[in-house]
Amino acid sequence: MTDDLGGAEPLLNRAQIAQIFNVSENTIDKWRAKGMPVDTEGGNGVAYGFLYSDCKAWFDETQARAASEKRAAEEFVAQQRMAFLGIDKRDQKAGLSPAQMRELAQAELVWMQAAERRGALVQVDEMVELLDLVFAEVRAGLDGQPDWLEREFALSGSDVERVVSYNDEILRAIKATISAAALSDPAELVDPLDGGLI
Structure with missing residues (x-):
């Protein structure tokens, strides 16, 4: 040789x-x-x-x-981690290492804290409480509206029933809009029709 x-x-x-x-x-x-x-x-x-x-x-x-062998082991670990965490492989975070995920989480935390100080981010429980107050006012107004209309405009009983039905549809539409937006846990959403949780 x-x-x-x-x-x-x-x-x-x-x-x-x-x-x-x-x-x-x-x-x-x-x-x-x-x-x-x-x-x-x-x-x-x-x-x-x-x-x-x-x-x-x-x-x-x-x-x-x-x-x-190292690449195969790392890919196996990543796949198992994604399955355990319920992350879709197409998710941008799926390919990140634990250190990169930690850095990303820290950056997101700093961003959220700054946004909260600016008033651009609100805690979910605060929003649920606010929505509860708003719905209480809307519900009270709509519940009292048929009686007021009956007195002010001498509506008949069937006309009052139509107003009540129309108001119920407004409240249902509000409820559907909030549910579709998924602002919080569905168990915490206020039901505008009865004032309780959905």
């Missing part, structure tokens, strides 16, 4: 091959035990002999195999 310079490739001892790979002789012994090729077996005063080209080919193959 010839080396890169065109001459015959020399047989190297443990110290020399270790020096090329920048590792200790103990590491060479471990690599030999794992399958690194040896041209001349040593022992009883005979030095081990290594051909660099064979050792380099084994090293490159071993590194490539280790990298492939």
Whole structure:
């Protein structure tokens, strides 16, 4: 066999091959035990002999195999993590490492705190409380409207019933709009028809 310079490739001892790979002789012994090729077996005063080209080919193959196994393991972990967290693979966060997810969460927290200080972000429980107050006013007004219309405009009983039905439809439309917006847990949404939770 010839080396890169065109001459015959020399047989190297443990110290020399270790020096090329920048590792200790103990590491060479471990690599030999794992399958690194040896041209001349040593022992009883005979030095081990290594051909660099064979050792380099084994090293490159071993590194490539280790990298492939690591990628496969990382992909498996990522898939299992996504399944456990219920994240869709198309989600932009799906490919992030735990450290990147932590950084993203910290950035989102800082953004939300700043938005809350500016008044651009409201806590869900505060919004539910506000909606409850608003619906109480709307409900009271709409509940009293038929009686007021009957007194002010001398509406008949059937006309009052039509007004009550119309008002109920308004409240149902408000409820549907809020449910579709999914502003909070559905269990916390106020039912505008009875003042209770939906």
